[in-house]
Amino acid sequence: MIIKVEISEETWARMLTGKRVEGTIGIDRLTGRKDFNAFNRQKRNRPKDRLIKKLPWGWVKESEENLKVFTSVPKVYGIENVLEYMDQDHEEAKVALIKHEMELLEFC
Numbered sequence: 254m255i256i257k258v259e260i261s262e263e264t265w266a267r268m269l270t271g272k273r274v275e276g277t278i279g280i281d282r283l284t285g286r287k288d289f290n291a292f293n294r295q296k297r298n299r300p301k302d303r304l305i306k307k308l309p310w311g312w313v314k315e316s317e318e319n320l321k322v323f324t325s326v327p328k329v330y331g332i333e334n335v336l337e338y339m340d341q342d343h344e345e346a347k348v349a350l351i352k353h354e355m356e357l358l359e360f361c
Contacts, residue, residue, distance in 0.1 A: 306349035
């Protein structure tokens with residue numbers, strides 16, 4: 254099926270430069286015209302989080318404002334093992350954060 258859709262000049266110019274344009278296609282019920290409404294996405298401005306330590310089941314990262322700890326353990330191990338793995342990751346995360354802070358203090 255071929256659908257003819259009206260798009261703005263600005264959207265067409267973005268497409269010609271090879272950029273992807275996200276948006277919605279809609280039909281005006283009164284006129285029957287099909288048009289494309291491009292989303293006005295803003296570029297991500299914040300820097301990526303810095304990895305402090307890779308854990309067996311997750312990671313510890315640092316952003317500008319937060320320290321982040323992530324753990325993901327498959328349910329197939331059973332609840333007892335999942336809780337044990339989470340505790341082990343939590344302990345490793347605490348040690349990694351302490352070492353990270355000590356390195357920062359030595360650096361300053």
